[in-house]
Amino acid sequence: MNGPMNAPLVKLGRAGSFALLLFLPAPILVIAATSFAATGYLRFPPGELSLRWYLEAATDPRWLSAFATSLAIASIVAVLATAIAFAGAYACHRLKPRWLPAFELVVMSPLFFPHAALGVALVNVLALTGHLGTVGGIVAAHVVVTLPFAWRPIAVAMARIDGEIVEAASLLGADERRLALGIALPLARSGLVTALLFTFIISFDEVTVTMFLTGPETTTLPVQIYAFIQENASPVLAAISTATVVVTLAVVMLLERLIGLEFFVAHDPA
Amino acid sequence: MRTSATPRSLGWLLLPALLVLALFLGSVVLLFLNAFWTKDGFSLVYFRQIVERTDYHEVLLRTVSISVVVALAAAVLAYPIAWLLWRLPRWRNLLLVIVLVPWLVSLVVRTYGWLVILGPKGFLNEALAWIGAIQSPLPLIFNDLGVVIGLTHVLMPFAVIATLSVLLQIDTRLEEASESLGASGFDTWRRVVLPLSLPGVFTGIGITFLTSMGAIVTPILLGGLRQKMAGTQIYQEVVYNFNMSKASAWALCLLLLSGLGLVVLRALEGALVPKADR
Numbered sequence A: 001m002n003g004p005m006n007a008p009l010v011k012l013g014r015a016g017s018f019a020l021l022l023f024l025p026a027p028i029l030v031i032a033a034t035s036f037a038a039t040g041y042l043r044f045p046p047g048e049l050s051l052r053w054y055l056e057a058a059t060d061p062r063w064l065s066a067f068a069t070s071l072a073i074a075s076i077v078a079v080l081a082t083a084i085a086f087a088g089a090y091a092c093h094r095l096k097p098r099w100l101p102a103f104e105l106v107v108m109s110p111l112f113f114p115h116a117a118l119g120v121a122l123v124n125v126l127a128l129t130g131h132l133g134t135v136g137g138i139v140a141a142h143v144v145v146t147l148p149f150a151w152r153p154i155a156v157a158m159a160r161i162d163g164e165i166v167e168a169a170s171l172l173g174a175d176e177r178r179l180a181l182g183i184a185l186p187l188a189r190s191g192l193v194t195a196l197l198f199t200f201i202i203s204f205d206e207v208t209v210t211m212f213l214t215g216p217e218t219t220t221l222p223v224q225i226y227a228f229i230q231e232n233a234s235p236v237l238a239a240i241s242t243a244t245v246v247v248t249l250a251v252v253m254l255l256e257r258l259i260g261l262e263f264f265v266a267h268d269p270a
Numbered sequence B: 001m002r003t004s005a006t007p008r009s010l011g012w013l014l015l016p017a018l019l020v021l022a023l024f025l026g027s028v029v030l031l032f033l034n035a036f037w038t039k040d041g042f043s044l045v046y047f048r049q050i051v052e053r054t055d056y057h058e059v060l061l062r063t064v065s066i067s068v069v070v071a072l073a074a075a076v077l078a079y080p081i082a083w084l085l086w087r088l089p090r091w092r093n094l095l096l097v098i099v100l101v102p103w104l105v106s107l108v109v110r111t112y113g114w115l116v117i118l119g120p121k122g123f124l125n126e127a128l129a130w131i132g133a134i135q136s137p138l139p140l141i142f143n144d145l146g147v148v149i150g151l152t153h154v155l156m157p158f159a160v161i162a163t164l165s166v167l168l169q170i171d172t173r174l175e176e177a178s179e180s181l182g183a184s185g186f187d188t189w190r191r192v193v194l195p196l197s198l199p200g201v202f203t204g205i206g207i208t209f210l211t212s213m214g215a216i217v218t219p220i221l222l223g224g225l226r227q228k229m230a231g232t233q234i235y236q237e238v239v240y241n242f243n244m245s246k247a248s249a250w251a252l253c254l255l256l257l258s259g260l261g262l263v264v265l266r267a268l269e270g271a272l273v274p275k276a277d278r
Helices: A007-023 A027-036 A051-058 A059-095 A101-112 A116-129 A134-161 A164-173 A174-187 A190-203 A221-231 A235-259 B008-036 B045-052 B053-088 B089-104 B108-120 B124-131 B144-167 B174-180 B185-213 B217-222 B230-239 B244-272
Strands: none
Touching: A007 A174, A007 B089, A027 A116, A027 B089, A051 A059, A051 A235, A059 A134, A059 A174, A059 A190, A059 A221, A059 A235, A059 B008, A101 A134, A101 B008, A101 B174, A101 B244, A116 A134, A116 B008, A116 B124, A116 B230, A116 B244, A134 A190, A164 A174, A164 B008, A164 B124, A174 A190, A174 A235, A174 B008, A190 A235, A190 B089, A221 A235, A221 B108, A221 B217, A235 B089, A235 B108, B008 B244, B045 B053, B045 B244, B053 B089, B053 B124, B053 B144, B108 B124, B108 B144, B108 B217, B144 B185, B144 B217, B174 B185, B185 B244, B217 B230, B230 B244
């Protein structure tokens, strides 16, 4: 399609764009490389390889407990946010209330809050109820943060359900329970899986809001990484960081396999 | 489709979502209450501080200017990436993984990566010293430059996704028409694709500006505690000084400035983006 004059220009543009693309994972790759360096920092030229930092991390109870806490919180948050969003989006889908656009705007509103402000706001309320520094408090805060990310894929999937199927099932005598769990739930499963995995990973990696809410007893992996960077930048951090990258990568690949990634760049048809 | 007898009891299914929203809205109400009610009752003392103290002006000015620079830099650097993904549909899924994984990896990990790269004994300085390009390490972190590099990188994936989702909506026939009428590839991009993709670019600028305004981790780790941004100040007030009233007042200022920024951005978008008829 392009004229002959343009071919080198287009190639140059592509090469430049590709270089920019590779800039995105660059710091992560540097950390992964550092985590295998025996010396503990990235030398140029590189030195001996070793797994000592991984061993050190795996035998330190502080890292194990933070890792377990993060996994537990992310799992609970993913299930809660997805269930809450499914129930709400299903009710909205069936009832089609006139105030739906306004309601969805409120659901999405935490997205328009700068995280530092959201953190303070949630500290205010959790301090009042005595949930600062507890798993319950962090879970509640993460559900607030992740609900918009669960709502959107589910609402989009719900909008694609053929209303006549629900009507037919209803006429054939399916009760409300059956309609919601037997018809809508399986038909919206792409949205549900996206919501589950997406909210899991956001909760697992969240740090800016969470760092207001952790306490001496309870801390999450990213917040502990932050605290350790401030204290002493030990090479163990590179191993831990790489572990979180592996978890994130695994979840993204799982989503890619199960549903695909189009959701992230698709325009909202709802 | 609304079935004939939709039971009102379905409304109960909204209850859990309403509880979550109540928690959020309740926390916002408390933010206002705490900002105006200090230990000594109703008071504007922390707002007066923000208005009067020049060191605080500096913090707010730094927050806004860094966020503007970061949002623009992220938009410009993200555009070619979005364009590449748009032009290579067959590779899009794989390339999308390269965009999404850095976006979803914890920002504390990505910021740590920049610390390892840009630090005085970091990868970049070591490499430059090894090839003999520098005698002493370049000061790349603990200054505004480090914060801008870190935040721009952290926020770029947002801008890529916002831009790409709009590019994907462009009718490919428009491009073909432009080229069959004799426009070169570059002209087609400049006159057809770029104007149509601007709404995505603006969405990206809005998200990255907002996120940068509320950033804490990257400014603290790459800027240090002296090159404060509003997020740094807020975090210190909560965690080290236990002054919730002051932190809440700062959070409200941050909200106000972010909102103003978005209003300005909307006005700019209205002026720059041609009104499409769809």
